[in-house]
Amino acid sequence: MNTLQDIDDTLIEGLARVVAIDNAQVWLAAEQPASCGSCATRSACGSGATKPTARWRVPRTLGPGQPPLMLGDTVRIGVERSALNRASLSAFVLPLVTMLTAAIGMQDAGDGVAIAAALVGLLLGVAAARVLARRWRNALVPVVLGRATSAAVSSCGPTQTAALRSIAIPVIQQRSQ
Amino acid sequence: MQDFLLVLLSTAIVNNVVLAKFLGLCPFMGTSSRIDTAVGMALATTFVLTLSTGFVWAAEALLLAPLDLTFLRTMTFILVIAAVVQFTEMVIRRISPPLYEALGVYLPLITTNCAVLGVALLTVQAGNGFVASLLRGFGAAVGFGLVLVIFAGLRERLALADVPKVFEGAPIGFITAGVLSLAFMGFAGLGA
Amino acid sequence: MIDAHMMTQAAQAVGAIGLLGTGLGVVLGVAARYLSAPVDERAEAVAALLPGSNCAQCGYAGCKQAAAAMVDGRAAPNCCPPGGASTAQRVADLLGVRLTSDGTDTALPTVAWVNEARCIGCTRCIRKCGADAIVGAIKQMHTVLPEACYACGLCVAECPTDAIEMKPVMPTLATWHWPKPVAKSATPVH
Numbered sequence: 001m002n003t004l005q006d007i008d009d010t011l012i013e014g015l016a017r018v019v020a021i022d023n024a025q026v027w028l029a030a031e032q033p034a035s036c037g038s039c040a041t042r043s044a045c046g047s048g049a050t051k052p053t054a055r056w057r058v059p060r061t062l063g064p065g066q067p068p069l070m071l072g073d074t075v076r077i078g079v080e081r082s083a084l085n086r087a088s089l090s091a092f093v094l095p096l097v098t099m100l101t102a103a104i105g106m107q108d109a110g111d112g113v114a115i116a117a118a119l120v121g122l123l124l125g126v127a128a129a130r131v132l133a134r135r136w137r138n139a140l141v142p143v144v145l146g147r148a149t150s151a152a153v154s155s156c157g158p159t160q161t162a163a164l165r166s167i168a169i170p171v172i173q174q175r176s177q
Numbered sequence: 178m179q180d181f182l183l184v185l186l187s188t189a190i191v192n193n194v195v196l197a198k199f200l201g202l203c204p205f206m207g208t209s210s211r212i213d214t215a216v217g218m219a220l221a222t223t224f225v226l227t228l229s230t231g232f233v234w235a236a237e238a239l240l241l242a243p244l245d246l247t248f249l250r251t252m253t254f255i256l257v258i259a260a261v262v263q264f265t266e267m268v269i270r271r272i273s274p275p276l277y278e279a280l281g282v283y284l285p286l287i288t289t290n291c292a293v294l295g296v297a298l299l300t301v302q303a304g305n306g307f308v309a310s311l312l313r314g315f316g317a318a319v320g321f322g323l324v325l326v327i328f329a330g331l332r333e334r335l336a337l338a339d340v341p342k343v344f345e346g347a348p349i350g351f352i353t354a355g356v357l358s359l360a361f362m363g364f365a366g367l368g369a
Numbered sequence: 370m371i372d373a374h375m376m377t378q379a380a381q382a383v384g385a386i387g388l389l390g391t392g393l394g395v396v397l398g399v400a401a402r403y404l405s406a407p408v409d410e411r412a413e414a415v416a417a418l419l420p421g422s423n424c425a426q427c428g429y430a431g432c433k434q435a436a437a438a439m440v441d442g443r444a445a446p447n448c449c450p451p452g453g454a455s456t457a458q459r460v461a462d463l464l465g466v467r468l469t470s471d472g473t474d475t476a477l478p479t480v481a482w483v484n485e486a487r488c489i490g491c492t493r494c495i496r497k498c499g500a501d502a503i504v505g506a507i508k509q510m511h512t513v514l515p516e517a518c519y520a521c522g523l524c525v526a527e528c529p530t531d532a533i534e535m536k537p538v539m540p541t542l543a544t545w546h547w548p549k550p551v552a553k554s555a556t557p558v559h
């Protein structure tokens with residue numbers, strides 16, 4: 001998510017656009033830079049910006065007294081920072097730890113055995129990371145925090161996370177293509 | 178166990194990749210302006226560095242040394258590192274697509290990180306066994322991540338400090354990195 | 370002098386590195402097949418044919434959404450005005466549907482044109498152009514390269530002094546040709 005800004009170290013904010021309307025609900029998609037489609041190197045680009053895959057379905061009304069979301073509107077979404085930290089630690093560090101433990105445990109049996117043990121440890125770690133990622137998948141689902149006004153996009157003032165949480169609208173359904 | 182901790186200490190702090198060996202300065206200056214980008218880069222680099230050191234050791238021991246092809250080290254290591262990074266990207270994309278969208282941008286940048294190739298070459302030249310080399314790689318990566326996060330914290334403070342106009346941005350960043358490097362020189366001789 | 374020892378060493382070097390490269394390539398290829406996240410191939414292929422400027426003239430929020438709609442059948446292949454007849458034909462060929470003429474593709478093609486009397490050189494249109502068709506710099510006169518412009522219309526909306534307008538491209542003696550015959554019963558096939 002290249003468009004993130006920090007708030008209070010507990011909620012990472014991002015922007016999303018309304019891409020489809022489905023009766024009383026709308027589908028959101030993460031913001032994609034508009035020029036990615038005409039970029040010549042988009043097939044080799046490692047950034048997730050060229051192929052946004054996640055979609056979230058949210059209710060169309062943001063609250064009492066607010067106008068409903070229209071096609072093309074931009075909203076602010078928030079993801080729990082601790083969820084992202086947990087996901088990245090489990091995905092990157094857990095396989096390494098299992099690999100090192102296996103290798104150190106088998107070090108006395110020679111280099112070849114140590115290599116084999118390290119590979120086994122790595123695969124076990126990756127499998128464990130996958131299980132954990134699946135279990136924590138719901139924690140990475142963002143909540144809608146409201147419309148993105150031009151002031152909110154450019155301001156850096158600290159906002160109260162508790163107040164943000166109280167107006168947060170949970171996502172009904174997530175779909176990754 | 179004790180010498181493993183010693184190896185970790187030596188590679189992470191005493192012979193720090195960035196501040197003592199001056200490798201990997203591009204991602205160091207590039208991603209350390211904010212703590213969350215620094216943490217993401219550090220985690221991804223740790224994974225790739227440790228894994229590459231292991232695979233590179235295997236390539237050296239099983240392919241280059243028996244056939245007396247040690248002059249092809251640089252080329253072979255680059256090949257192995259690039260393949261490891263590609264594989265890591267695919268695995269991360271499969272394990273957790275939201276994580277891939279958040280941190281996937283760093284992975285191709287690590288292929289060209291000279292710290293990865295540098296640590297691989299230095300570890301192979303030291304000529305230890307597999308486990309010791311793996312630990313050296315892990316220690317170097319931990320040191321890289323540590324320095325990245327420390328520097329990110331420093332730069333976030335610098336952004337709010339009263340810096341003279343000519344020095345704002347990159348110049349004061351480099352000067353601070355130099356002072357940090359001097360500070361880390363105080364560890365020299367510790368444990369060797 | 371090249372002797373036998375050097376030749377064998379050279380052969381060994383080439384063979385070893387070649388084997389390593391091929392092996393790694395095979396592993397990566399297999400991994401790409403089995404570890405790839407499922408993507409909608411057709412929607413990606415259709416989106417690659419569209420201009421990609423997300424101008425929303427088709428009624429969808431962006432080109433990716435329009436591509437998904439075309440694949441689902443909710444949108445006709447010729448719903449993209451900047452794409453023109455050629456894009457509509459290519460998308461229709463890819464999806465295997467027949468084009469119906471509902472008036473969208475009979476409009477004359479247009480390109481953007483900068484009215485130099487009104488242009489103030491603010492460069493706002495240049496930032497919007499997805500085709501790099503506008504040439505200009507701050508406080509310098511802007512102009513549109515007609516061969517690059519695909520008429521998405523984003524620059525017209527952006528200009529603060531209304532200096533850009535869409536002008537139709539009139540056929541010249543070199544570009545005019547007899548219209549192709551239209552079949553009497555043209556029905557859509559999905």
